Every structure is written in structure tokens, then in C-alpha cells.
Amino acid sequence: MDEKIIERSKTIRDTAGREVRILEDVSAFELANRFGCSIRSVYEKALNAGICPYRYVRNRESISMEEQLRLLKSQVAVIGSGGLGGPILLLLARMGIGRLVAVDPDCFDETNLNRQALSSVPDLGRPKSEVVARVLKDVNPATDVNAYQDRLDRKNAEGILAGSNVVVDALDNVPDRFSLQRAARSLNIPLVHGAVAGFEGQMMTIFPEDTGFSLLYGTEEVETNREKSPEALLGVPAVTPTFVATLEAMEVVKILLNRGKPFRNMMVHVDMEAGEMNRFSFE
Numbered sequence: 001m002d003e004k005i006i007e008r009s010k011t012i013r014d015t016a017g018r019e020v021r022i023l024e025d026v027s028a029f030e031l032a033n034r035f036g037c038s039i040r041s042v043y044e045k046a047l048n049a050g051i052c053p054y055r056y057v058r059n060r061e062s063i064s065m066e067e068q069l070r071l072l073k074s075q076v077a078v079i080g081s082g083g084l085g086g087p088i089l090l091l092l093a094r095m096g097i098g099r100l101v102a103v104d105p106d107c108f109d110e111t112n113l114n115r116q117a118l119s120s121v122p123d124l125g126r127p128k129s130e131v132v133a134r135v136l137k138d139v140n141p142a143t144d145v146n147a148y149q150d151r152l153d154r155k156n157a158e159g160i161l162a163g164s165n166v167v168v169d170a171l172d173n174v175p176d177r178f179s180l181q182r183a184a185r186s187l188n189i190p191l192v193h194g195a196v197a198g199f200e201g202q203m204m205t206i207f208p209e210d211t212g213f214s215l216l217y218g219t220e221e222v223e224t225n226r227e228k229s230p231e232a233l234l235g236v237p238a239v240t241p242t243f244v245a246t247l248e249a250m251e252v253v254k255i256l257l258n259r260g261k262p263f264r265n266m267m268v269h270v271d272m273e274a275g276e277m278n279r280f281s282f283e
Contacts, residue, residue, distance in 0.1 A: 001035050002045055009051045014060070022054040025141070039142040040098050044072055053142070056096055067257050068096055072142070074256050075099035077161050079152050079180055080170030081128040082106070083241035084194050084248065086117035088168055089132060091249040093140040097256075100136065100143055103160060104128040105151040115238040152176070157183035166252050169193040170245075172231055174217050181212050190255050190262075194248045197230030199237065199273040201244035205251050205262040215282045216267060240272060 008027040014020050028042045035042075043053050047069040052060060056068055063071070076097050078085050081104035089102055107127050112119040123131050129147035136145045148160060157179065161167055167184045169191060171177055177193065184191040184206075191206040193213070206212040247268065254260045266281045 001031060001037075001042070002049060004031055004034075005042065005046050005049060005051060009046070012057075014057055016061075020057055020060065021051045022057055023051050024054045028053065029141070038144065040072060040144060043096075043142045044069065044098075047072065053096075055140070059096070063257070071096045071253070071256060072098040074166075075101065075164045076166050076168060076252055076256075077101035077103070077164040078168045078170055079103045079176075080172065081118060081132050081147075082112065082170065082172070083115045083236050083238075084196065084245050085168075085170030086119070087242050087245035088170055088249050088252075089136060090117055090139060091246065092252060093136045093143045093145075095249070095253060096140070097143060097252075099163075100145050101160060101164060102129060102132045102136075102145065102147040103150060103152050104132070104147075105149055115236050115241055117242070152180060152183070154179060154183075158187060161187055161189060164189055166255050167191045168248055168252060169195075170248075173229065174213075177217075178213055181206060184208070185212075192248050192251045192255070194244045196236055196240045196244050198235060199240055200269070200271050201240050202267050202269050203244055203247050203251065203263060204267045205255070205264050207262075207264060210264060211282070215265070243270060243272060 009021050009023045011019055011021050023046045028039050031042050032039050046053055047065055074097055076092055078088050081102050089100060092100060107125055108119045108123050110124060118131055118135055127149045129149040133145045133147040136143055150156060161183055167189050169177055169180055181191055185208045188208045194203040251262055254262055265283045266279050268279050270277045
């Protein structure tokens with residue numbers, strides 16, 4: 001297949017006038033069908049040969065070919081496919097994550113349309129897991145998607161999360177976050193947390209050896225009345241989860257590529273209405 005990838009690739013000039021050897025999607029599809037393999041396998045061989053999949057040509061000056069290959073070989077689990085999880089999944093698929101695990105027990109309803117990036121009128125009533133698998137495959141056929149219509153719990157967590165390099169918290173309640181943290185910690189997987197209410201949001205990255213959610217919420221025995229939750233009282237307009245989801249997705253990329261400085265042992269708080277973004281260190 002390697003020779004055929006080279007044959008089907010071509011040289012173009014990027015927006016800065018530099019020559020780049022690329023492989024277009026149409027050629028990747030043809031090669032995958034011919035050799036009976038996945039699009040992801042074709043992309044992996046292309047990147048190993050120094051050929052950039054055309055869809056990633058705008059990544060090149062921020063993400064090297066070697067780093068793009070590392071993303072392609074990575075697996076990320078996103079727990080929740082709603083206001084936070086939807087845009088996170090879309091962003092990670094577009095960035096080129098090779099395997100995505102999506103977990104959500106719910107179906108889309110009309111109240112999701114104000115903020116959930118994967119919701120649409122034709123999909124009302126459909127399981128979020130079904131829609132996630134379909135939409136992400138259309139966005140990036142090189143991303144393998146494993147979608148579960150389940151609620152993550154102590155019985156299934158380790159089986160679902162196994163093999164992931166990073167886990168993302170896109171949940172909407174504190175008890176489930178503690179359960180997720182326990183599972184990620186037992187598997188030695190970094191966890192990226194995000195939460196939103198009104199025009200405010202927060203995020204933090206928790207490595208297995210870090211203190212974690214007790215820094216934010218104290219003990220696990222917290223108020224579980226959904227009617228009194230910040231999300232219920234303040235609502236969730238679309239701009240807030242979209243912004244926090246972007247921060248979470250970038251944190252995933254930083255961890256996978258070992259770049260920059262993850263927000264460990266600190267909380268990033270954003271107030272979009274006030275135009276403020278602050279970091280609170282727990283060290």
C-alpha cells in the first residue's frame with residue numbers, strides 16, 4: 001500500500017506558498033476500499049511517509065507531522081455528549097484524534113437545541129450515542145468512534161475507559177464526576193474537567209497522582225438536588241459550553257503531545273459576561 005499512497009499523493013503549495021506533499025480524502029477512500037483497511041490506517045501510512053492528509057494541511061505549522069501521527073494513534077474518552085461533550089467531540093475529531101469513545105445514556109430533546117452542538121431538529125428523540133457515531137464519521141472518517149448509550153458507573157467504567165490516553169469530563173453533576181475520577185485514577189489516565197452555568201465556566205486537569213475534585217467540591221457527599229444545581233438555576237446559553245469545551249479540547253491536545261503547561265492543581269474560571277478569565281492555584 002505504501003507505494004500506492006506515494007503514487008496517489010501530489011505536491012501542492014500551501015497558503016504561504018510552501019510545497020507540501022498531500023493525500024486527498026478521495027484517494028484515501030479509494031485506497032482503503034482497495035486494500036480492505038480503515039481510512040485511519042491509510043492516514044497513518046501517509047504520515048509515516050511524510051505525506052500530509054490534505055484535511056490537516058492547515059495544522060502543519062502548529063502541529064508537526066510527527067505530532068499529527070501521535071494524535072492519530074491516540075484514544076480519548078469523552079463522558080457526556082451534550083453541551084460540553086458535543087463540541088469537544090467535534091473539535092477532537094477535526095484535530096485528528098484516531099479513536100474517540102463517547103458515553104451518554106440520553107436521547108436528544110428540544111431543550112438541547114439551544115446549546116448542544118450535535119443536536120438538531122431531525123434528530124430529536126434519537127439516542128445521542130447514535131448521532132455522535134454518525135456525525136463524527138461524516139466529519140472525519142479517519143476517526144474511529146465507539147459510542148455507548150450507557151451511564152458510566154462503577155461496573156462499566158474501567159471496561160469503557162480502558163485503552164484511552166485521556167478522559168474528558170463533560171458531565172453535569174458532581175457525584176458522577178467523583179466516580180469518573182476514581183475510574184480514571186485506577187487506570188492511570190489523566191482527566192480533563194469542565195463545568196458551566198450561565199455565562200460562567202471552569203476547567204481543571206487532574207493527573208492520577210493529583211488531589212483532584214476534592215479541591216473544587218470538598219467531599220463527594222454534596223447536594224444532589226438537580227433543581228438547586230447551578231446549571232438549573234442559571235441556565236446554560238450556547239456560548240459558555242462552547243468556550244469551555246474549546247479549553248478542554250486544547251488541554252487534551254497538550255497532554256497527548258506533551259506540550260505547554262496543563263492546568264494541573266489549579267482551576268481556570270471564566271466569566272464571559274464580565275470578560276474575565278482567572279486562574280486559581282491550589283499548590
